[in-house]
Every structure is written in structure tokens, then in C-alpha cells.
Amino acid sequence: MKQSGSKSAPLKLLVLGGTAFLSKTIARYAVERGHDVTVVARGISGEPPEGARHVTADRDSAEGLRALADRHFDAVVDVTRLPGQMKRALETLAATTGHWTYVSSCSAYSDDETVGQTAATAPTLEPTDEDSLDPDIEKYGASKVACENLVLRHKPDRSFILRAGLIVGDNDPSYRFGYWPDRIADGGEILAPGAPTEMVQYVDVRDLANWVVDAAETGLTGVYDGVSLPMTRERFFTEIADGVGATPNLTWVPQEFLVEHGVKPWSGDDALGLWLPLPEYAGFLTRDTRPAMEAGLSIRPLADTAADWLATRDRRPVPNAEGGPYRSLTREREAEVLAAWHESR
Ligand SMILES: NC(=O)c1ccc[n+]([C@@H]2O[C@H](COP(=O)([O-])OP(=O)(O)OC[C@H]3O[C@@H](n4cnc5c(N)ncnc54)[C@H](OP(=O)(O)O)[C@@H]3O)[C@@H](O)[C@H]2O)c1
Numbered sequence: 001m002k003q004s005g006s007k008s009a010p011l012k013l014l015v016l017g018g019t020a021f022l023s024k025t026i027a028r029y030a031v032e033r034g035h036d037v038t039v040v041a042r043g044i045s046g047e048p049p050e051g052a053r054h055v056t057a058d059r060d061s062a063e064g065l066r067a068l069a070d071r072h073f074d075a076v077v078d079v080t081r082l083p084g085q086m087k088r089a090l091e092t093l094a095a096t097t098g099h100w101t102y103v104s105s106c107s108a109y110s111d112d113e114t115v116g117q118t119a120a121t122a123p124t125l126e127p128t129d130e131d132s133l134d135p136d137i138e139k140y141g142a143s144k145v146a147c148e149n150l151v152l153r154h155k156p157d158r159s160f161i162l163r164a165g166l167i168v169g170d171n172d173p174s175y176r177f178g179y180w181p182d183r184i185a186d187g188g189e190i191l192a193p194g195a196p197t198e199m200v201q202y203v204d205v206r207d208l209a210n211w212v213v214d215a216a217e218t219g220l221t222g223v224y225d226g227v228s229l230p231m232t233r234e235r236f237f238t239e240i241a242d243g244v245g246a247t248p249n250l251t252w253v254p255q256e257f258l259v260e261h262g263v264k265p266w267s268g269d270d271a272l273g274l275w276l277p278l279p280e281y282a283g284f285l286t287r288d289t290r291p292a293m294e295a296g297l298s299i300r301p302l303a304d305t306a307a308d309w310l311a312t313r314d315r316r317p318v319p320n321a322e323g324g325p326y327r328s329l330t331r332e333r334e335a336e337v338l339a340a341w342h343e344s345r
Pocket residue numbers: 016017018019020021022023024040041042043044045046057058059060078079080081103104105106163164165166167168
């Protein structure tokens with residue numbers, strides 16, 4: 001039976017992954033739309049969504065997907081970062097499956113500096129070896145390119161390559177976006193990095209997941225970036241403030257001063273999320289994603305994303321707790337840097 005919101009008859013959908021953040025959201029939405037969903041994972045990252053069939057398998061093993069050989073699926077979604085896993089999946093499943101979505105990354109690009117690039121023309125990194133199972137994070141972007149090439153070769157007319165930007169939302173294992181709604185909701189003087197006119201981009205995991213399920217239903221093909229249109233950092237803070245019901249008291253501190261005072265970019269201890277060195281990364285958060293919007297990616301208001309994130313606060317780990325996840329600049333360090341900034345003026 002066709003479900004409300006579904007753009008097709010029920011599909012047999014295979015999600016390679018399906019137990020963590022994005023891939024789990026994709027599997028959940030597909031179940032909710034009435035599709036017959038199978039997820040494949042080792043069972044380490046989490047549980048599959050209710051209503052999905054779970055095949056337990058380790059894709060690092062050459063025989064890992066044997067249980068799926070000769071099974072027909074109308075559509076496949078894969079999120080792997082290892083070309084060796086992708087190659088085995090395609091060798092096992094390409095002949096008996098239809099549409100193939102591969103969730104790649106904007107880290108696949110080789111030019112992080114040029115502003116306003118599109119997926120159709122931006123150069124990508126040299127791919128790693130197609131058999132590689134090397135999880136080295138330094139090879140992440142190049143491994144994603146190798147995975148993309150494999151998909152394009154095995155499924156030249158039926159593949160959707162989605163290069164995701166920063167994915168945010170409930171169960172986000174990082175704190176790169178989440179820091180900001182929390183910080184703005186807490187009030188007081190807020191250290192705002194760089195300049196109000198600098199650009200940022202992000203995508204709500206729910207919007208990306210919806211688009212992936214839409215793509216499986218409609219058979220969307222091509223290579224796209226999966227991220228919002230760029231917006232100024234000032235607007236980013238204003239819309240988050242709307243969402244969390246606060247009036248932010250921002251003090252803008254230039255990059256050079258932050259670097260001198262040990263504030264780190266992007267993620268981790270001492271870091272401010274969605275802040276990257278300029279001009280080196282001027283292209284990373286300014287991708288021209290109009291083709292994605294035209295192909296169906298719909299981005300909910302940032303205020304809603306921020307409010308929904310804040311609503312998860314009671315069930316999230318406390319940021320910067322000893323040995324815990326969600327690392328960022330601490331409130332104490334923020335106050336120190338702000339004091340030094342005012343002192344220097
Ligand atoms: N987060 C971001 O901001 C961001 C930005 C750009 C692109 N991306 C891309 O977006 C995607 C995110 O995927 P995700 O949120 O679903 O998280 P993920 O952490 O990439 O999920 C990996 C999934 O694959 C399964 N898996 C991992 N190793 C496996 C193995 N050896 N055998 C079988 N299954 C295995 C995991 O389950 P088990 O561990 O239980 O096996 C899990 O279900 C990735 O493609 C990532 O590269 C993310």
C-alpha cells in the first residue's frame with residue numbers, strides 16, 4: 001500500500017548501515033513510508049529502526065555479504081567510507097539491484113578554497129586504491145572518491161552520488177553544530193568567531209534522509225552536494241537564536257586573535273564548530289547547492305533544527321565531560337579569550 005509522503009509503490013530497500021545517525025534515519029523514514037527495509041550492520045553502532053529487518057554482517061570480511069547474494073532489491077543506500085567494502089557490495093549486489101544511492105562527502109573535493117563551486121564541475125581528490133579497507137581518517141576524502149568511482153562504474157545509469165556537508169541533528173556524534181544552539185540558549189556574552197559576513201552551511205539529518213528516500217523512490221541520478229545554501233554567520237546565529245528563544249550578545253573576534261589564543265577550528269577540544277581558517281577553507285562552507293535544491297533537497301528552517309537540537313539536551317552527554325564526547329571550547333576558556341580580547345582593545 002502506498003503510504004502518505006511516498007512517491008512510489010513500496011520498494012524493497014537495502015540500507016548498508018542503518019544503525020547509526022544518517023543511515024538509521026534513512027531506514028526509519030523508509031519504513032514509515034511503507035517500504036520493505038533491510039539493514040546490514042555488525043550491530044556495534046546501535047539498533048536498527050523498528051520495522052526494519054536486520055542482517056548482521058561484517059563487511060570487512062570477504063564473505064560478509066554472502067547472505068544477500070542473488071537477493072533482489074529495488075534500491076540500495078550505502079554510507080561506507082571504505083572502497084574495499086563498496087567493491088564487495090557492488091560485486092555481490094549490482095546485478096540484482098536497481099537504484100543505488102551512495103552517501104559521499106564534500107571532503108571528496110580537492111579545492112577547499114574557491115568559493116561557490118558546484119558538484120558538477122568541482123575537482124575531486126585522487127582516489128585511494130579500490131580494494132582499500134584502510135580506515136585512516138587522513139584518507140577519508142580520497143576513499144570516498146574511490147567509492148564514488150566504483151558506484152559510477154557498476155551503476156552508470158542508476159546511481160545517485162550525494163556528497164554530504166556537515167550533517168546535524170539528534171544523535172549527531174560530533175558537537176560541531178550543536179555547540180551553537182546550546183551556547184546561544186545559555187546567554188551571556190558569546191564569543192563569535194571571525195566576521196558576521198563569513199559564510200556557513202550545514203544540513204539537518206532529517207532533510208538529507210528524506211531526500212535519500214525520495215531519490216530511491218523517484219530513481220534520481222547524478223552527483224549532488226547535500227547541504228544547505230550558504231548563509232552568513234550572522235544570519236546563522238540570528239536564526240538559531242529565534243529557534244532557542246534567546247537574544248544573543250555576540251562579540252566578534254577576528255581569526256588571527258583566536259588562533260593566537262589557542263582557539264581551534266571546526267571540532268574537538270578548544271574548538272568552535274562551523275569555523276574554519278580563511279582563506280584556505282573559503283570554499284568548504286560556500287558550496288553552490290542550487291542544483292540539489294532543484295533536484296528535491298528541501299531544508300527546514302534553521303530555527304526548527306536548533307530548537308529540536310536543544311530539546312535533546314537532557315538526554316545528551318554533558319559537553320566536555322572528562323573522557324566524554326561533544327568536545328568544544330569550554331565556557332571557562334571562552335571567558336578567558338573574551339577577557340583577553342577586551343584587554344587588547
Ligand atoms: N557526519 C557528517 O557531518 C558527515 C559529513 C559528510 C559526509 N558524511 C557521510 O555521511 C554518512 C554518515 O553515515 P551514518 O550517519 O549512517 O554513520 P556511520 O558512522 O558512517 O555509519 C556506519 C554504518 O555502517 C555500519 N558499519 C560500519 N562498519 C561496518 C562493517 N565493517 N560491516 C557492516 N556494517 C558496518 C555501522 O553499523 P555497525 O557499526 O553496527 O556495523 C553503521 O550502521 C557517511 O557516509 C559519512 O561519510 C557525514
